[in-house]
Each structure stands twice: as C-alpha cells, then as structure tokens.
Amino acid sequence: MSAVDPKNAIPPAGRAAHAPAAPAFAGRRPCPLCGATASEALPFRYAFRDRFLHGIRCRGCRLVFIDPQPTAEEIADMYSEAYFTSCSDTCGAHGTRAYMEAAAAEREERARSARDLDRRMRRFQPQRGRLLEIGCGPGFFLRELEEFGWRPTGLEISSYAADFARREHGLVVHNTAIEAAVIEPESFEAIVMGDVLEHLADPLAALHRVRGWLVPGGVALIAVPATLNLVSARLGLLVYRLLGREKTLRIPPYHLFEYTPPTLRRMLVAAGFEVSHLRQATVPLRKMGLRGRAVENAGKVALQLLAATTARLFNRGGDRLLAMARKPGGVPATHMHPRRPKPSELKE
16 A cells, blocks of 8 residues: 555544534545546545545546545455444444345345336337446346346455355356446346445446446436435535534445436436436435434434425435436437336445
C-alpha cells in the first residue's frame, strides 16, 4: 500500500464519530464518469484502516464517490466469509441480520422475486437463454432463475460465496472480478447485476465489458441503492454542513459510489446502453438497519414511509433504483413493452 497522506490519517482513538469537519478535502482524481476535475467535499467520510476516505461529488455530472478508494487487495478482503456470515456495525452486508441467515429465511420471497424478474426479462427475451448474474454471492437467487429454464452462470469475487454456490447448488460460477473475467463476447441474452455497481472501483469500465458480453438486443437488469436520493439523507447532509461538522462512518466502505437517477442513467448511456426504463422504489421497513437512538429511528421510519409514497406515485425520492438497459441491436426497443417493476424484483 502506498504511504498515507498525513491529511487523511486517522487521529488517535477516542475522537467522536461526529467530529468537527476537517479542512475541505478537494478530490484528487477526475470524475470516473464525466472526467471533470472540479469536485466538492460532502460532509461524510469513512474511517478505514489507517486513513479517511472522503465523500466527493463531481461538480460536472453530480456523481458521488469516495476518494481515495481502498486498494484492490482491501476490496477483495472486504468480501471474505465474514461479509456473508456476520452482521455487526463493523462487518457484514447491510441489513438486520447476516446475509446467509437472511437467505435461509427468505426462500418464498426470493422465489417470488425470481418469478417476477423472469416475467419481465421475457418481455425482452421471449426465449429463456443464457443468463449471467454478476455478484451472484452464494447462488441462491441464480438457482431460482435456473428453475425457470434460464441457463445460468455466475460471477463472484468472494471465494467463500463462489465455492458455496458450486457446492450447494451445482452452479457454474467464475470466482473473479469483472475486469479479470475471461468471457467470450455475445455470450448471454440477459445479465443481472443486483446491488453490484456501487461496489465496483471502475463502474463505467465494468459496464463496457458487460455490454460486450450481451448479444445484440440483450438486456441488463441493474439494481442499486440510492441513499442520497432520500429527502432524509439530503436533509442530514445539509444539517452537517450548516453545523460545520462531518459524519464519520466506521464501517467498511462497501459502497464506493452513490447513485441518483440522473447519474445512473448517464452511467449506463456512457457505457453504450439504451435505458428502457428506470424506476424508483424503497427499502421495506423490515429491512431497514435502525441502529440509532429511538427518536432518530422514528424519524427515519416516518421519512421512509414518505419516500415509499412518492416513489410509488411519482417515481421520485426512493432509495432503490431499478434499471432495464438494452444493448443496441436485435429486436427494436419500440417493439418491447416492459411493465413497471416491483420493489422486490431484484435481490437486496
């Protein structure tokens, strides 16, 4: 690892999580989407290993990302077995319980989501064909899609999860990252990326590769969290900024990017996709990670109910984005009539 910039070094233990803001941090790298060099620091940062990773927003396209990023080795280490088997403030997938525990308990919900997703994909690909799930984890969702007749393949960076998918479900899973995967062009009719894009160090380059793996007219179904699209999140950042304070997150920086509807659409278009639709939804209350004080949690629940209403009625203010994007070619997009997706259609 390269030497840590003294300005980003974490101070001695004991400093409060909501410490006074450090001097404004100007992003040192161009925007990964539009290439602009002008950026602004947002009032949040991750305390990770021996340094701070700052929230940065591009002044050109408004994409939010963290800078500096973890190294490739650190990213791989974050998705060890503990990511799937733990649930704490410092380790594990976001949620109220460990990934593997939730997967075991949500069989019916997962089957229903797979059925809805299958129906939607067949509006674009009437004949079920070859399907790749990127970030397939232990393979539970991919196995459900296989039940509907898709010919599944998985791509997973975690060796623990890839081994589980092969051993327990008999799936073909490549244990590698997108940039290192050896896959022939035009190998799949459909590709699913549920809660993956925000974890990637170079999402635009990854999407270019993904488009190349699709047949002409093939469809990519992409779901990402959109926390900063929430009114509550925007209000929180405004309060921190007005108070001259900065929120320090002491969890691993799983999310290297934060998307909003405009930045996700722009990312997909920049990668050469045609965006057929982009819908907003919200995380169900039962899956919210409420770890704050009672008053804070009550406020989050109230604002989440408001977000669910505005997302459903006006396609605004949701914290989940569901996109369907086509690779140009094949059947013209005007011949397709995709229905409105449900919030549960892609895995959390």
